[in-house]
Each structure stands twice: as structure tokens, then as C-alpha cells.
Amino acid sequence: GVHAEVQAVNHVKDETLLKSSTLLVNLEPCSHYGKTPPCSRMIIDKQIKKVIIGEIDPFPKVAGKGVKMLQKANVEVSFGLRRAESRFINRRFFTFHEKKRPYIILKWAESFDGYIDEIRRANEPPQWITDTYARILVHKWRTQEQAILVGTNTVLMDNPQLTARYYYGKNPIRLILDRNRRLPAHLHIFDPQAPTVVFTRKPEESKLQHVTYVDIPFHDMPVEILDYCYQAQIQSVIIEGGSQVLSAFIEHNLWDEARIFIGDVVFENGIRAPRLPTNPTFTSRLSNATLLYYFNDDWASIANIDYL
The missing domain is CATH 3.40.430.10 (Dihydrofolate Reductase, subunit A)
Structure with a gap:
């Protein structure tokens, strides 16, 4: 299905706000093409400047690659916010x-x-x-x-x-x-x-x-x-x-x-x-x-x- 990052962005009526927004996610945004395009690429394309991640994705095709993609595009990334809750949810x-x-x-x-x-x-x-x-x-x-x-x-x-x-x-x-x-x-x-x-x-x-x-x-x-x-x-x-x-x-x-x-x-x-x-x-x-x-x-x- 549609990933949470995409759903969150799609619910923003005024896209100009995205350039000054912070995205909070409980799991690292994906970086590969699977059933859906990579969420990290969408974040970069929407010019979101800061992403706060609860936990790194353990899936080998992601596992830190989403973070690297964001950082390479000069997106500010921080980790560990409510990490225990992020693990439990997932x-x-x-x-x-x-x-x-x-x-x-x-x-x-x-x-x-x-x-x-x-x-x-x-x-x-x-x-x-x-x-x-x-x-x-x-x-x-x-x-x-x-x-x-x-x-x-x-x-x-x-x-x-x-x-x-x-x-x-x-x-x-x-x-x-x-x-x-x-x-x-x-x-x-x-x-x-x-x-x-x-x-x-x-x-x-x-x-x-x-x-x-x-x-x-x-x-x-x-x-x-x-x-x-x-x-x-x-x-x-x-x-x-x-x-x-x-x-x-x-x-x-x-x-x-x-x-x-x-x-x-x-x-x-x-x-x-x-x-x-x-x-x-x-x-x-x-x-x-x-x-x-x-x-x-x-x-x-x-x-x-x-x-x-």
C-alpha cells in the first residue's frame, strides 16, 4: 500500500509549507524501488528540510541507505525520537x-x-x-x-x-x-x-x-x-x-x-x-x-x- 510518508505529504493542502516543514517518522524512509517508489526521493523532491526518524529500517535493501540518500541531498536527519515506541509499533x-x-x-x-x-x-x-x-x-x-x-x-x-x-x-x-x-x-x-x-x-x-x-x-x-x-x-x-x-x-x-x-x-x-x-x-x-x-x-x- 501507500507508505505513511506519502500519505502525510498528500494530506498537506498547501505544498509551499513543505519546504519549511519537519517530517517525523517511526521508521527510516525507504530508498529503493519496490511496490512503490522510494520515499526518500519523494522527501527530497518536496524539499522537506528536516526528517526525524524513530528507528533505522532493518530491511537489507534500506538499512541506512534512506538516511544516506537524504543526507546527500542536504536534508537534516536526526534519530532516536521515541525509539522504543517506534520498535513496538513495527x-x-x-x-x-x-x-x-x-x-x-x-x-x-x-x-x-x-x-x-x-x-x-x-x-x-x-x-x-x-x-x-x-x-x-x-x-x-x-x-x-x-x-x-x-x-x-x-x-x-x-x-x-x-x-x-x-x-x-x-x-x-x-x-x-x-x-x-x-x-x-x-x-x-x-x-x-x-x-x-x-x-x-x-x-x-x-x-x-x-x-x-x-x-x-x-x-x-x-x-x-x-x-x-x-x-x-x-x-x-x-x-x-x-x-x-x-x-x-x-x-x-x-x-x-x-x-x-x-x-x-x-x-x-x-x-x-x-x-x-x-x-x-x-x-x-x-x-x-x-x-x-x-x-x-x-x-x-x-x-x-x-x-x-
Whole structure:
């Protein structure tokens, strides 16, 4: 899409003001021709005299080159204004380029006594832990991430759509674990509402244009999934279940953020919810649940609730 620098300049009605203006950006202006022309060149062409940058772009094609282009054109450049906020706002982007993997958000709801689900049969409807507001919020979150990941049992038990149908925005790519190809073709995940990638040990050429089968050995599942995502340019994934999948990423310490609803309902028995090795960073009370936000090591110290 259109970069923020271009949008900001386009909103200036009197372009003569640009020559005496200062441009504040949380990320270094780009310097290369990609999907859009370089923002650094636009800044120079508009004769903006000063640029204040929150953080240098980690993308190798930029990584300081935008600054050099500006300085060569005698644009005054300064760095580090609200650097922590700049990194947090762009945490998906920084994680992707610095760690060579997508930013990982874990999400689940658990009962007041710590169960993620009751013991039930396939297609038996679950007892909802949260209310409609929480479900709309989750669909909003889905529009903010590039992909959503769930395991085989979650699909078999709930036949989820994994879309953002309760909120305005784009549906995420559906990432599905199906090691032994147990998932029948009539399930919602195979409908054309969103692209679907199925990770399996028994791949075949898909008969559906929007479905792709990817062969992975399942020796080190979280790493294998994230390697695929990096190669596919998927910068963020929200993982919504089930408990085994969530726990696997926690055990590998391959997570950046977790959003957990603690409901008021009591199950007394069932499937235990995963456990995180840290304390929540933020807490928010909803109508019938408490929402806990957790951040892993790199982000806990700079997390800002204003940018969630």
C-alpha cells in the first residue's frame, strides 16, 4: 500500500509549507524501488528540510541507505525520537527481519479454573467462555495478522471458518496442521473465503486453487512452520489452538505475544489450558472475562497498550 510518508505529504493542502516543514517518522524512509517508489526521493523532491526518524529500517535493501540518500541531498536527519515506541509499533516488521521468522501471537480462552475446553465429542458445540464482544475483538485481531494457525483436532472438533467475518478487514491466510491427512474436504477451512496452507506428511497437488499442501517432516514442527512462513513472506501469525499446538510454541520459546481470556465460567474438568512462564504485562476487564496481555523477553520492557 501507500507508505505513511506519502500519505502525510498528500494530506498537506498547501505544498509551499513543505519546504519549511519537519517530517517525523517511526521508521527510516525507504530508498529503493519496490511496490512503490522510494520515499526518500519523494522527501527530497518536496524539499522537506528536516526528517526525524524513530528507528533505522532493518530491511537489507534500506538499512541506512534512506538516511544516506537524504543526507546527500542536504536534508537534516536526526534519530532516536521515541525509539522504543517506534520498535513496538513495527514489532512484526522488526521480528521478521531480525529473527527471520514471523511475529507470533498466541491466543486462547480458558475457564476460571484453567481449562481451555470441556471433554466433548466432535461437532458437539463448545460451551462459550467469552461473549459476543470478545469474539468481535478476536476477529479484529485476525484482520491485523497475515496468517492464523490451528491444529488438526481444533478443525475436527469445531469445523471453524478462521475468518474475520464479524469485523471489517481482510481474512488471514489459514495455516492448518494435518500430519496424516485426516481432514475431510467438506470442512470450512477448504472453502474459498481465504487461502489455506495445509502442513502434512502426505502432500498432494491440490484440486483447489486456494489450497496448498506443504510437506514437512514434523520432527520440529514449530521451527518447520516458521521457516515456511519466512520463505513465504508471512510476517505475523496468530495461533488459536489447540492446547498441544500452543504448548509446542511455548516450549520452543517461539512466541512474542499472548492474549488470553480468563472467563467467569467454571468447567471443573476438561483440557488444561497452556501455561506461560511469565506474568501478564497488561490486564483488561471485559463484561464476562478478564483479558491478559503477555509479552516475551524482547518486547516486555517496551510494550505499550496504546499500540495494541
